[in-house]
Amino acid sequence: MKKIAVLTSGGDSPGMNAAIRAVVRKGIHDGLDVYGVYHGYSGLMEGKIEKLELGSVGDIIHRGGTMLYTSRSEKFKTEEGQEEAIKQLQKHGIEGLVVxxxxxxxxxxAKLSEKGIPCIGLPGTIDNDINGTDYTIGFDTAINTVVDAIDKIRDTATSHDRTFIIEVMGRLAGDIALWTGVAGGAETILIPEREYDIDDIMTKLNKGMERGKKHSIIVLAEGVCPATELAEKLMDSFQLETRISVLGYIQRGGSPTCFDRVLASRLGARAVELLIAGKRGRAVGITNQQLVDSGFEEILKNKDRVVDGLYELSQQLSI
Structure with a gap:
């Protein structure tokens, strides 16, 4: 293998640049030519491919987002789109791809690997919802951003004796809400993996009021329901007035934490090693601080979410 490429796809996450840097510099260190694919799978189909040098990835490890840009592509999901992408890779003589x-x-x-293009995946998403790894690139930065926001909002909640609903990202996975809710001392945490009862929420809030607590924080994953809907339920059922803060895309941005930079660097370098070793159709992850790799089929098939331990702890600490 002489030539490999790297691309970023889907939602951006802090640490993607650190991963790109690791792939490029590890590849060059090991004697490979490394190419960057701009704008994800859309750019791959359109041939937006350039050779990267050591200096191409200088001064990016501390930057959020992705220097290669990213996009979502419906066309790439088709056979025609995948064939166009393969033709572009072959045109440039690229023999392996890091996604x-x-x-x-x-x-x-996985589709490209099935069609003969060796691919290695790196888990880049703030949601921490990829199987085969304990942590995804960007998750640590995102939760630190959210905790900082919760701390600031609590100051206002305390000053005005308010109940605040803080809506965070997490359409299908509640890791951001769960981790930040525990770290921020939230009175209630609502995640997609667990059903909630509006009466239980109010019971917990009332217990706090009975012991003199006049403010509360509810952390809500966006996949449960919109914050406006929960606020309306609390008002309609209990005449409880709340304030809403939807953190939105602020969770995706910002300089990656030390943890995310190191994680991305380790995973990126390992991806290059796997390609050189002739591996394909696998994704790199970290489990118990050890680098691991799993097949795409196994990762995509296993959708079970394990949140019991931390969720139960959150219930016990928010009494």
Whole structure:
């Protein structure tokens, strides 16, 4: 193998640049030519491919987002789109591809691997919802951003004796809400993996009021329901007035934490090693601080979410 490429796909996450840097510099260190694919799978189909040098990835490890840009592509999901992408890779003599992204990105990489293009995936998403790894690139930065926001909002909640609903990202996975809710001392945490009862929420809030607590924080994953809907239920059922803060895309941005930079660097370098070793159709992850790799099929098939331990702890601590 002489030439490899790297692309980022789907939602951006802090640490993607650190991963790109690791792939490029590890590849060059090991004697490879490394190419960057701009704008994800869309750019791959359109041939937006350039050779990267050591200096191409200088001064990016601390930057959020992705220097290669990213996109979502419906066309790439088709046979025609995948064939166009393969033709572009062959045109440039590229023999292996590193794909940084989430579940949808892995599905695309799996298709290319099945068609003969060796692909290795790196878990880049703030949602921490990829199987085969304990942590995804960007998750640590995102939760630190959210905790900082919760701390600031609590100051206002305390000053005005308010109940605040803080809506965070997490359409199908509640890791951001769960981790930040525990770290921020939230009185209630609502995640997609668990059903909630509006009466239980109010019971917990009332217990706090009975012991003199006049403010509360509810952390809500967006996949449960919109914050406006929960606020309306609390008002209609209990005449409880709340304030809403939807954190939105602020969770995706910002300089990656030390943890995310190191994680991305380790995973990126390992992806290059796997390609050189002739591996394909696999994704790199970290489990118990050890680098691991799993097949795309195994990762995409296993959708079980394990949140019991931390969720139960959150219930016990928010009495």
């Amino acid at each position: 940084i992204g989430g579940d949808g990105s892995y599905q695309g990489a």
